Amino acid sequence: MSTPAELLTPALLRSWQVSRDAEGKDDRGTVLVVGGARRTPGAAILTGRTALRAGAGRLTLAVAESAAVASAVGLPECGAVGLPENGLRIDGAAAAEALGTDLPGADVVVVGPGLDNAEDTAELLRGLVPGIADAASVILDAYALGVLPGLPELHAALSGRLVLTPNRAEAARLLGEETVDDAGAGAAEIARRYGAVVTSRGRITAPDGRAWEVPAGNPGLATSGSGDVLAGAVAGFLARGASPEQAACWGTYLHATAGDRLSSAKGPLSFLASELLEAMPQVMTELTV
Numbered sequence: 001m002s003t004p005a006e007l008l009t010p011a012l013l014r015s016w017q018v019s020r021d022a023e024g025k026d027d028r029g030t031v032l033v034v035g036g037a038r039r040t041p042g043a044a045i046l047t048g049r050t051a052l053r054a055g056a057g058r059l060t061l062a063v064a065e066s067a068a069v070a071s072a073v074g075l076p077e078c079g080a081v082g083l084p085e086n087g088l089r090i091d092g093a094a095a096a097e098a099l100g101t102d103l104p105g106a107d108v109v110v111v112g113p114g115l116d117n118a119e120d121t122a123e124l125l126r127g128l129v130p131g132i133a134d135a136a137s138v139i140l141d142a143y144a145l146g147v148l149p150g151l152p153e154l155h156a157a158l159s160g161r162l163v164l165t166p167n168r169a170e171a172a173r174l175l176g177e178e179t180v181d182d183a184g185a186g187a188a189e190i191a192r193r194y195g196a197v198v199t200s201r202g203r204i205t206a207p208d209g210r211a212w213e214v215p216a217g218n219p220g221l222a223t224s225g226s227g228d229v230l231a232g233a234v235a236g237f238l239a240r241g242a243s244p245e246q247a248a249c250w251g252t253y254l255h256a257t258a259g260d261r262l263s264s265a266k267g268p269l270s271f272l273a274s275e276l277l278e279a280m281p282q283v284m285t286e287l288t289v
Contacts, residue, residue: 003188005203005211008249012212013287016250018055018242028057029239032099032106033232034083034128035113035142036063037090041071043114043142046225047232048078050277051108054236054251054284060102063114064090090115092123096131103131108238112144113228122147129154137238137247139163141231145170148194159195160207163244165231166190166200184211197244199234199252206245214249216256218263225273230255233280254280 006012031051036044041063048059058079063071065082072080081102084094096103103109109132115121121143132138138158140148145166148154164174171190172180180186187198187205198205202214233251242250258279262271 003184003209003211005184005205005213008204008212008214008253010287013250013253016242016246017288018237018240018246018250025057028055029107029241030058030060030105031056031108031110031235031239032060032062032102033110033113033235034062034095034099034124035111035115036061036067036071037114037116038064038066038085038088040114040116041067041074043225043228045071045075046228046273046277047110047113047141047235049075050229050232050280051110051236051239052077053277053280054233054240054254056108056236056239060106062095062099062102089117090120090124092120092125093127095124096127099128099131103128104133106133106136108137108139108235110139110141110231110235112139112141113231115143118143118147122151125151125154129157137161137163137244139165139231139235139238141165141227142170146173149174149176155194161244162194162196163234163238163248164190164194164196164198164200165227165234166198167227168201171200187211197248199230199248202252202256204245204248204252210245212245212249214253214256216253216260218259218268220263220268220271221256221259221276223269223271223273226255226259226276229273229276232277254283257283 062081068082084091237247
């Protein structure tokens with residue numbers, strides 16, 4: 001059985017205010033998004049753009065070399081690094097070296113948006129994790145979630161600074177199960193097992209068992225790119241200095257509330273993931289006045 005979750009209210013979020021004042025962009029943190037295979041660079045762009053919308057100061061996208069220039073043009077606010085490719089696939093084993101100083105210099109590293117091969121993603125994580133700064137936070141999404149159970153050598157290195165964003169199927173993979181009948185209990189076990197904050201289906205769970213429930217969200221959020229936006233929102237708050245559980249709560253609340261407003265304005269299944277990140281700033285403003 002899952003433990004009761006605290007309702008995540010605007011008043012609670014206001015008590016968790018993160019820094020808004022900064023003398024320069026470095027004071028608002030640097031986010032590195034690693035993903036964007038040749039066919040799916042848009043996922044990394046969505047994540048990065050949302051991180052900036054949530055207040056991050058600097059952004060670097062690390063995507064397939066063949067997509068790097070187009071990604072930089074599509075999101076001119078970012079720096080772009082091309083990841084070496086082997087045929088049509090990202091060469092995971094060579095990615096860490098290609099990142100140079102961008103990897104140890106990042107305050108938040110997001111791995112997964114737009115990756116499309118499990119073997120490459122596993123190699124990518126093996127190469128990246130040792131080079132991530134000890135004080136940096138890490139978000140794993142999509143394929144990076146799916147391969148995490150098979151990389152036990154990385155669990156201890158990431159424990160305590162990790163945020164996971166699984167959907168229903170990814171939660172089952174993280175637990176080694178076919179399905180997860182009790183979503184709350186499943187999230188609590190994932191959080192405990194990996195030493196991670198878990199945000200899944202509007203519920204945020206910390207490794208110590210604390211949990212929060214977002215009183216928002218609708219079926220329209222189950223659309224292509226929506227999870228990439230959620231990861232970016234969490235990354236933006238981490239970059240600004242929020243703790244993993246606070247960043248996950250802020251990001252999940254913004255994601256769900258923006259979805260509800262778009263559902264009312266455009267129809268329950270008619271809004272796009274890119275519209276979510278455009279709707280978030282107004283919600284943020286209401287929570288910070």
